[in-house]
Amino acid sequence: MTLIPSLAETVSRARADLRMGLPVMIGGHIAAAVETLSAARLADMRALGRPVLAITEWRAETLKARAYDIGLARVQVPADADLAWLRALADPTGDLMTPLKGPLFTDREGDAAPHRAALGLAKSAQLLPAVLMVQAPAQPGLTVLDPAALTELLQAQAAMAPVAAARLPLQASERSRLHIFRPDDGGEEHYAVEIGDPPRDAPVLTRLHSACFTGDVLGSLKCDCGPQLNAALQLMGQQGAGILLYLNQEGRGIGLANKMRAYALQNQGFDTVEANHRLGFDDDERDFRIGAALLRKLGFDQVRLLTNNPRKVTMLEENGISVAERVPLITPRNRHNTGYLDAKAAKSGHLL
Ligand SMILES: Nc1nc2c(ncn2[C@@H]2O[C@H](COP(=O)(O)OP(=O)(O)OP(=O)(O)O)[C@@H](O)[C@H]2O)c(=O)[nH]1
Ligand SMILES: [Zn+2]
Numbered sequence: 001m002t003l004i005p006s007l008a009e010t011v012s013r014a015r016a017d018l019r020m021g022l023p024v025m026i027g028g029h030i031a032a033a034v035e036t037l038s039a040a041r042l043a044d045m046r047a048l049g050r051p052v053l054a055i056t057e058w059r060a061e062t063l064k065a066r067a068y069d070i071g072l073a074r075v076q077v078p079a080d081a082d083l084a085w086l087r088a089l090a091d092p093t094g095d096l097m098t099p100l101k102g103p104l105f106t107d108r109e110g111d112a113a114p115h116r117a118a119l120g121l122a123k124s125a126q127l128l129p130a131v132l133m134v135q136a137p138a139q140p141g142l143t144v145l146d147p148a149a150l151t152e153l154l155q156a157q158a159a160m161a162p163v164a165a166a167r168l169p170l171q172a173s174e175r176s177r178l179h180i181f182r183p184d185d186g187g188e189e190h191y192a193v194e195i196g197d198p199p200r201d202a203p204v205l206t207r208l209h210s211a212c213f214t215g216d217v218l219g220s221l222k223c224d225c226g227p228q229l230n231a232a233l234q235l236m237g238q239q240g241a242g243i244l245l246y247l248n249q250e251g252r253g254i255g256l257a258n259k260m261r262a263y264a265l266q267n268q269g270f271d272t273v274e275a276n277h278r279l280g281f282d283d284d285e286r287d288f289r290i291g292a293a294l295l296r297k298l299g300f301d302q303v304r305l306l307t308n309n310p311r312k313v314t315m316l317e318e319n320g321i322s323v324a325e326r327v328p329l330i331t332p333r334n335r336h337n338t339g340y341l342d343a344k345a346a347k348s349g350h351l352l
Contacts, residue, residue, distance in 0.1 A: 012186030090130030126255030253285030
């Protein structure tokens, strides 16, 4: 029956549920994102069973909570813990200001697969990876997900379909087209700027650019994104051909709200990588397979890649795009971005 939602459609709904504060059912547990949980729903969940807070191994490390499960910890929630207690565990913004509640005790018995799947879902909804879980029978109206199926879907790659394309004269080149691609899993759309008419049978000058609202739009001095975007387009304009993929993976895939949380931590003295870890994220949560898929859709299988990030080269090669050349993309330093650029070079292997 085609009117029954597919797994991808159900997961997309579940993301929206968590973002509005509605719990979902994962493998016999009610799962609610702490970031959007209300006090009333916390009380209702408590009434149904023993609440456990799932956090990632990165967050557990900061909180000095023992992680017995691979990649995550299941923190026991004390009977008197309120929403503020949960939020303080989920959100590191106040770590230095408010002494942490502890000691924290974590579960080691039982199956952590539902908790792992729930954390994956929260991340994919660009919420803080902290999920309150209570084992309980299915509740009417809540979206129901199987942990194994959810985990597999979160790792799968959505198919990208071209939606629309049109001529778009740019300062960098009047001969430019913008293509819009839409994934079949309800996720973000991504864009391709095609400059000139690059031949499909030769390596094309290519930039995989991840969205940075602060750098690209506002001209933030904290990162190198805006200047890199402009420099890439300029070069493609000068050479008469190129492809710039604008991937909507704001904040290396954690979303703008979490990136601002990371910036707040950076104001407290942590670097870009430490800030992601304290929030519970990996330092880079982007899926670069999307770039390879879009290039293939556009008819390319060879590139000259504008980047300083060796991971982008490896990911493209692993996904069937041959990188004939890596073209460095160095932009000016200023007193606000120099620490960021140094951290990327020292910790993320960027070549500067
Ligand atoms: N989480 C987080 N994301 C950031 C921070 N500063 C910039 N970003 C994001 O980092 C991404 C930068 O993307 P890119 O410039 O494409 O990638 P890169 O890994 O630096 O590699 P190249 O620029 O190709 O050398 C964008 O999504 C920005 O929004 C930060 O401090 N924290
Ligand atoms: Zn940026």
